[in-house]
Amino acid sequence: MIDLGPLTFDLGLDILLTILAISLTLCFIRLYLGPTVPDRTVAFDTIAIHAVGILALFSLRINAPSLLDVAIVTAVLGFLGTTMLASYLERAGPRYYEQNQEDDTTVEDVTTVEARDGRHFGAEATSVQDRSESAS
Amino acid sequence: MTTSELGILLLASIGVFFMVVSSVGVLRLPDVYARMHAASSAITLGIGCILLAAGFTYGQWGLVRMLILIVLFFITGPIATTAMARAAYRTDYEGRLVLHYDELAVHDEQPHDSSPPPVQPR
Numbered sequence: 001m002i003d004l005g006p007l008t009f010d011l012g013l014d015i016l017l018t019i020l021a022i023s024l025t026l027c028f029i030r031l032y033l034g035p036t037v038p039d040r041t042v043a044f045d046t047i048a049i050h051a052v053g054i055l056a057l058f059s060l061r062i063n064a065p066s067l068l069d070v071a072i073v074t075a076v077l078g079f080l081g082t083t084m085l086a087s088y089l090e091r092a093g094p095r096y097y098e099q100n101q102e103d104d105t106t107v108e109d110v111t112t113v114e115a116r117d118g119r120h121f122g123a124e125a126t127s128v129q130d131r132s133e134s135a136s
Numbered sequence: 137m138t139t140s141e142l143g144i145l146l147l148a149s150i151g152v153f154f155m156v157v158s159s160v161g162v163l164r165l166p167d168v169y170a171r172m173h174a175a176s177s178a179i180t181l182g183i184g185c186i187l188l189a190a191g192f193t194y195g196q197w198g199l200v201r202m203l204i205l206i207v208l209f210f211i212t213g214p215i216a217t218t219a220m221a222r223a224a225y226r227t228d229y230e231g232r233l234v235l236h237y238d239e240l241a242v243h244d245e246q247p248h249d250s251s252p253p254p255v256q257p258r
Contacts, residue, residue: 001137001138001139002137002139002142002222003137004137004142007137008137009144009145010139012145012149013145013148014164016145016148016152016230017212019152019156020152020156022156023152023155023156023159023160024159025163025250026159026160026163027159027163029163030162030163030171036224036227037227038168038206038220038223038224038227039168039171041220041223041224042168042171042172042175042220043162043171045175045216045217045220046158046159046162046174046175049155049175049178049183049245050155050159050178050204051183052183052205053151053152053155053182053183056186056187056190056202057148057152057190058188060148060189060190060193062142065194065198068190068194068198068201068202068205069201070206071187071190072201072204072205072208075205075208075209075212076208076212079212079215082216082219082220083215083216083219085202085223086216086220086222086223087217087219088224089227090219090222090223090226090227091153092227120170128230133222136200
């Protein structure tokens with residue numbers, strides 16, 4: 001037996017769960033801010049991992065071993081969600097690598113890139129207009 | 137608090153520390169690829185230590201289940217990160233502008249140059 005005064009096992013787990021909740025909030029801020037879709041995908045992956053960690057610590061806290069099965073299912077679902085998002089994103093997005101191979105010019109026109117990005121990611125039409133005017 | 141409980145708490149603390157570091161990195165780093173690199177530390181070290189702590193608590197069968205879950209994470213984590221990196225490279229134009237040295241694009245246009253990238257004055 002080790003006596004650490006007021007720090008019991010349950011209190012330590014409570015502190016760790018609080019820290020994990022704050023860390024999860026940081027990931028949600030990135031999910032809200034993220035300028036592009038891949039940023040949000042990375043944030044979603046981190047949120048899924050945090051969910052598994054919080055489930056594991058919470059099963060220790062309330063002494064319920066059956067929550068570990070829930071953690072396993074959550075891990076599989078998080079992996080499936082991340083891979084599915086990445087797959088659809090790759091299939092839908094513009095493929096600069098292959099399109100640069102077809103073109104003769106090594107440097108792409110700024111306006112075409114902006115138009116393609118705007119079509120796929122919903123960029124503001126005003127900014128596209130401004131940049132095309134300044135480029136011309 | 138027994139000694140095994142203290143060990144479990146220390147192991148979980150190590151895992152939570154790495155989770156916090158990775159989420160701060162996801163929030164603060166400037167680039168998609170840098171954020172991906174920060175997120176992968178949560179997969180291996182953070183969640184590994186937390187699940188080991190949970191497994192040591194519940195005896196042998198819990199430890200077996202948690203080891204299975206850790207192996208699952210070690211297999212699926214790099215797959216998910218690679219899929220995300222491929223999708224980001226093929227779609228995200230602004231992220232590619234941040235890249236210091238794009239080896240795929242260089243290989244496309246001219247013979248591959250294995251010399252280190254030129255140091256840019258700041």
